Amino acid sequence: MTRLRHEGDTASLTRLVKAGDARAVSRLITMLENREPEGLAVLQRLESPTTRATVIGMTGYPGAGKSTLIDHLATVYRQQGKKVGIIAVDPSSPNTGGAILGDRIRMQDHSCDTGVFIRSMATRGQHGGLASATRDAVRVLEAAGYDVILAETVGVGQDEVDVAAVAQTVVAVVAPGLGDEVQAMKAGLLEVAHIVVVNKGDREGADSTVRDLKEWIPTVIRTVAVKGDGIPELVEAIAAHQRNL
Ligand SMILES: Nc1nc2c(ncn2[C@@H]2O[C@H](COP(=O)(O)OP(=O)(O)O)[C@@H](O)[C@H]2O)c(=O)[nH]1
Ligand SMILES: [Mg+2]
Known part of the structure; x- marks a missing residue:
């Protein structure tokens, strides 16, 4: 269950970032500053524009x-x-x-x-x-x-x-x-x-x-x-x- 929820979070944060949502962008950058695994997972999903x-x-x-x-x-x-x-x-x-x-x-x-x-x-x-x-x-x-x-x-x-x-x-x-x-x-x-x-x-x-x-x-x-x-x-x-x- 927990894993599924995380997968969902990762997917939705990825989607929001790609849509240019400034709050999501800010949140992801903070996660990456803290080297949070979930942030790194989102980063991997952001294929090259x-x-x-x-x-x-x-x-x-x-x-x-x-x-x-x-x-x-x-x-x-x-x-x-x-x-x-x-x-x-x-x-x-x-x-x-x-x-x-x-x-x-x-x-x-x-x-x-x-x-x-x-x-x-x-x-x-x-x-x-x-x-x-x-x-x-x-x-x-x-x-x-x-x-x-x-x-x-x-x-x-x-x-x-x-x-x-x-x-x-x-x-x-x-x-x-x-x-x-x-x-x-x-x-x-x-x-x-x-x-x-x-x-x-x-x-x-x-x-x-x-x-x-x-x-x-x-x-x-x-x-x-x-x-x-x-x-x-x-x-x-x-x-x-x-x-x-
Ligand atoms: N006299 C003068 N002061 C400037 C000029 N450009 C910036 N300043 C001032 O120099 C200070 C430092 O500028 P800032 O842009 O914060 O520098 P930074 O630390 O390199 O980002 C500020 O008080 C600015 O108003 C300029 O062309 N002439
Ligand atoms: Mg400066």
């Missing part, structure tokens, strides 16, 4: 402006009629971390839009659990019919979550005036980023940061995320990279 989602990784130091940029990108993709999934991965934040709450508040313009799904993922004291939970979350969102998935992660390259493993297009976000930090990031940037964004283009030192990075990386975009400057250029650079995949 016929069209693959565009998965964009946004990576960079805290405060560089990733969430603000994602907010704008989500608006643009919604205007294009696409369903947008956002996963904010923060390995350092505890479950109740302020950063995660901050991201939620910043993205609240989209909170009433059923075409946008926002999910924060944090470590739950499980080693290596976050990377696979993130990959699983991308698979779930894809199966639920999200067309564009934006994954925000901290750090570049040697991060706990290897953003390059889940995203087709990796955007590294830097802020000017980091000096040594940008120097130290260059090798890592070259390895993982397809596009580098110099955000906070309104700050002193933006010119020289852009000039410097252009010697290393072909696609460098300058943005002022708080004003929306440079967003069309970033959208086009992402589209260009996707066309060449």
Whole structure:
């Protein structure tokens, strides 16, 4: 009996996720974060969708402006009629971390839009659990019919979550005036980023940061995320990279 009931639960959760039910999507992602066997069973039942989602990784130091940029990108993709999934991965934040709450508040313009799904993922004291939970979350969102998935992660390259493993297009976000930090990031940037964004283009030192990075990386975009400057250029650079995949 118990087994039958479980089978029924698995089937109905699978059906709801495939139908794009946001609550079911959220529930399944939580189950996968906790490595619950039933969640894994549902994941197995979600066969590959016929069209693959565009998965964009946004990576960079805290405060560089990733969430603000994602907010704008989500608006643009919604205007294009696409369903947008956002996963904010923060390995350092505890479950109740302020950063995660901050991201939620910043993205609240989209909170009433059923075409946008926002999910924060944090470590739950499980080693290596976050990377696979993130990959699983991308698979779930894809199966639920999200067309564009934006994954925000901290750090570049040697991060706990290897953003390059889940995203087709990796955007590294830097802020000017980091000096040594940008120097130290260059090798890592070259390895993982397809596009580098110099955000906070309104700050002193933006010119020289852009000039410097252009010697290393072909696609460098300058943005002022708080004003929306440079967003069309970033959208086009992402589209260009996707066309060449
Ligand atoms: N001056 C300036 N501030 C910005 C810009 N973009 C973002 N910020 C601010 O920088 C802070 C961190 O931005 P956030 O998007 O949370 O960065 P994240 O940690 O990389 O996600 C926030 O207070 C933003 O309002 C920008 O282009 N110029
Ligand atoms: Mg953020």
